[in-house]
Amino acid sequence: MSTALPGLMMDVPLTTAHLLWRMRAVHPDARVSTVTDASGACRTTTFGAVAERVDRLAAALAELGVGVGTRVGSFAWNTQEHLEIYYAVMGMGAVLHTINLRLHEDTIAYTVEHAGDEVILLDATLAERFLPVLARVRGVRHVVVVGALPDGVEVPDALDYDTLLDGAGSYDWPELDERAAASLCYTSGTTGHPKGVLYSHRSIVLHALAMAGTDAYGISRRDRVLSIVPMFHAMGWGLPFVCAVAGADLVMPAAHLQPGPVGRVVDEQGVTWSCGVPTVWMDVLRHADEMARTGGRPVTLATLRTVISGGTQVPESLMRAYAERFGVDLVQGWGMTEIFPGATLSMDQGADDPERWSHRGAAGRVSPLYELRVTGEDGSTLPSDGASVGEVEVRGPAVAGAYFAPGTDTADRFHDGWLRTGDVGTLDRRGWLRITDRSKDAIKSGGEWISSVDLEAELMAHDAVREAAVVGRPDPRWSERPFAYVVADRPVTVDELRDFLATRVARWWLPDGYAFVEEIPRTSTGKFDKLVLRGQLSSSASATMIPEGPRR
Template sequence: MMDYPLLLKTILYRAVTVFPDQEIVSRDFSGMHRYTYRDLDERVRRLANALASLGVAPGERVASFAWNNHRHLELYFAVPCSQRVLHTVNIRLFREQIVYTVNHAEDKVMFVDEDLVPLIASLAPELKTVRQYVIMTDKRELPDVPLPGAILYEDLLSQHSPDYEFPEFDERSPAVMAYTSATTGDPKGVVYSHRGLFLHCLTCLTGELGVDDDDVTMPIVPMFHVNAWGRPYTDTWAGCKQVYPGARPTPEVLCDLIQEEKVTFSAGVPTIWMGVLQHVLANPGKYDFSHVRYFMSGGAAMPAALTQQFQEKLGVRLLQGYGQTETTPVTFINSLKAKHRRLTGPELYRLRTKTGLLLPGLEMRVVDAEGREVPHDGKSMGELLLRGPWVIDAYYKLPEKSEEAFVDGWFRTGDVVTVDEDGYLQVVDRTKDLIKSGGEWISSVDLENAIMAHPDVAEAAVIGIASEKWQERPLACVVLKPSARGKVTKEDLRRFLEDKVAKWWIPDDFVFIDEIPKTSVGKFYKRALRTQYEQGRLTS
C-alpha cells in the first residue's frame, strides 16, 4: 500500500474535483453570499499565499474570531492545509478566558468578523503574541476600528495569487486547536491532528449520519466550538450544498434558511431546537419542513418531549449525538438498528433519547469507582472511558491536567453512563452533577427530562443542595413557557412527576426563574445556579 498521508487537503481536492459547481451559501453582513466549491478552492489558495506574506511560519497558530460563514470556512482549509494551525477562539468565553486562550496558544495573526471587532479591540492590549489583525467583512472600506495595522480580508486575498500547491507533511501534524468551555478553572487546549480529523470525517459519513451531494446541510453549532462537530469538513468531502447562518442567527433566521434553502440536515444543541420548535409553532402555516431528512442534537441531553414534538408536530426526526472537545468531538450517534426500525410511539421516542451507539473506530469502557467494568444491562452506572484515533492523548502544554485525565491510556470523559444489552449508551450525568441522596444516586439529567416533559415547561435544570438528613437533595430550577407563568404551581409539577420518577427523586423544592444560565456552548451552567443558591438568590 502507498504511504499516503491523511491530510485535510484531500477533502478539498475531492470537493473541487467532483463537485466544482456545488453551491455554498453564507448569510453575510449585507445579505446572502453564494459561490461554488471551485470559488472556495481559489480563495483558499489565495489565503494560503497571504498567510505566508504575513510571516506565519509552518506550525504557528492563526486565530479565528468569527461566526459560521464562508470566510471562516476558507480559514478551515487554508490554515491547516498550508501546514499552519487554526485556533478557533470561542467568542462566548469570558473576557479573561479569551485573553488566556489566545496567549496560551501564542496566536500570531487573528481574523475577526466585523461585528466582533469592538470586543477584540478592547482586549488587544492584553493579547501579547498577536501581531496582525485581519477584519472579515463584505464592506469595501475598513470599518473605523481601533486595531493598529488592521487590514481588510478581501483586500488581503485580492493581493495574492491563487497559484498555490499544498505541501505534504506528517499526517500527525497539528491542524486545528480549540479550548474547552471551562465550567471550572482555565480552559484547556486540545490539538486536533490532520489524521484525527480525516478519520473522524470518514466515520461521520456512515449510517444515518451519512450525507451526499443531494443534501443541503446547515451547521448551527458554532464553528468556534469543536470544529462545528466536524460538519464543515464532512460536508465538504461529501459534496453537500452548505448553508452558513452567519452572525447571531435567531430562531426566525434559522427557520427561514431551512425553508428557503431546502436544508435536509442540520446540527445544534437542544436549546437551539427548542427555539426553532417554538418559532414554528408560533407561526402556523408559514413553514414546511418536509424536505428535512433529520436534525442532530448534541452538547446536552435531549428531552424526550422534544424529539416527540419534532416528530409529531414538524414531521422531523431529531437524532441525538454525543462528544466532547477532547474527542474531535463525535463519538456516539443514536442510529436505529435494523431490529428497531419498526418501532413507533413511546417505544421509539424512548430509544431515540438514548445517547447512542459507539462510532466505528473507537473503543469504550464503563468502570465503577474501583476501575472495574460494569455490566451492559442498562442499569449499572460507571464512568465512560474512551480511546481511539481522534481522542486526545494530552492537553496542550498542561502536563498536570493531562495526567488527571487519563487512566491506563484511556481518556476519562467525566460522564456517568449506562449501556444496555443492545450497546446503546445513556449519559446519566456528569460526575460532578450526580446527586447523592440517602446513599442513593439521583440523575439530574433524567430528572430534568422528566420535568421538561410537562407541556408548560420550557427548560429545567436540577442541582443538588446540602441536606442534614439526606446529604443532598435535588432543587429544580424551572422556566415556564410565557403562557403558563403565574398559573403552574410547584404542586402541579410534583403531581406530574409522581408516576414518572421514584418518589424519593421528586425535588423538595421548585424555583421558578426567567432564564437558566448557559455556558458558552449553550449547555445549562449549573455552577452558576449553585452560586446563586449559595448567595440566596434562588428562593421559593
C-alpha cells in the same frame, strides 16, 4: 520466531489537504451559501471557487510569515470566509485556533496567550468585541479583518482580507505528516482554565469519514446542510469536513441564529440537514407556534429531514414534536471537545422500531472508530449490561490523548490509553450508551444516586415546562437533595410538578425545592451552567422549599 509481514499499500497521509482536493476535483459545483441578513437572503459560491480562494489565502498568509506550526486564531461566525480560513491555515501546516467568541474577555485573552497566536483573522462585525482582548495579549503580529468594519470602529494596523487575497500569488502546498497538529480548540472551562485540545489531521479526516456514514450523520451529496453549530465548537462538529467528503451544500448562518431567520433559511434554502443544541430547536418550535397563532409567515420545515442535537439532554417531548408535526428526525448525540461530537448517535430503525423512543432518549449507539467502557469507582471495567452505572471512558483515533501545552494537568483525565469523560452512565451489549449524569452533577442522597439528567427530562415532559435544570442542594440529613430550576411557558404550581413527577420517578427522587426563573444560565457550549446554579442556591429568594424531605 515469526515476524509481522508488512502490508504493501501506499502510505498516503490522511490530511485536510486531501479534503480540499476533493472539494476542488470531485465536488466543485457543490454550493456554499452565507446568510447576509435576517430575511434569510444569501450570497452563494461553489466549492471550486472556495478552493481557489483558499490557494490565495495560503499564499497571502505565507507572505505574513505563517508556516508550519504557526498558531493562527480565527474570531468569526460561520461564513464562507471562515471555511476558507479552515482549509488554508490547516493545509499550510499551521495550527488554526478557533477562538470561542462566547467566552468572557478574560478567558478569551487567556486562550489566545496560551495558544501562542501570532496572526488573528477577525470578522469585522466582531471587531469591537475583540479590541479589548487585543490590547491585553502579546505575540499577535498581524490582525486580518474580514469584511467592512462598522462605522467608528478601528483596528490598529489591521490588514484587509480581500485585499490580501487580491494581491496574492500562487502557493506550493507542503507535504504534511498526518499526525501533525491541524487545529486547536479549548474546552469551555467550567472547572478552572479552559484546556486546549490539539487535533491532528488524521483525527479530523477519520472523524469526517466515520460521520459520513449512513448510521452516523448520514449526509450525502443531495443534502443542503445548515451549519448552526459554531465553527469554534469542536470544529463545527466536523461539518466543514464531512460536507467536503460527501459533496453536500453548506449553508452558513453567520450571526443570524435567531429562530425567525433559522426557520426562513431552512424553508427558502431547501435545507435538508442541520444540527445544534436543543435550545435552538426549542426556539424554532416556539417561533413556528407564534407564527401560526398570529398569522405570520408560516414555518414549514418542509425539506428538513434530520437534525442532530446534543450538548445537553434533548427532551423527548421536543423530539416527538418535530417527528409528529414536521416529519423531522431530531436525533440525540453525545461527544465533547476532546472526542469530537458524534461519538454516539441515537439513530433508530424508523417509526416501526418498538424501542424507538427508548433509543432516542439514550445518548446513542457507539459510532465507528470509537471504543467505550464504563468503569467503577475502583477503576474496574463494569459489564455492558445496560444496568451497571459508572464513569464513561473512551478511546480511538479521534480522541485526545493529552491536553495542549506543557504543564497542563492531565493525570485525572488520561490513563492507560483511555480518556475519562466525567460522564456517568450505562452501556449495553449492543453498544447503546445512556448518560445518567456528569460525575460532578450526580446527586448522592442518603447514600443513593439520583440522576439530575433524568429528573430534568421528566420535568421537561410536562407541557408547561420549557426548560429545567436540577442540582444538588446540601442537606444535613441526606447529604444532598435535588433542587429544580424551572422555566415555564405558562403558570404552573410546585404541587402540579410534584404530582406529575410522582408518577414518573421514585418518590425519594422528588426535588425538595423549586425556583421559577426567566432563563437558565448556560455555558459557552450551550449546556446548563450548574456551577452558577449551585452558587445561586443560597440567594434564591424565589425558591419554594418542600419541608418533609425525601419519602422512600
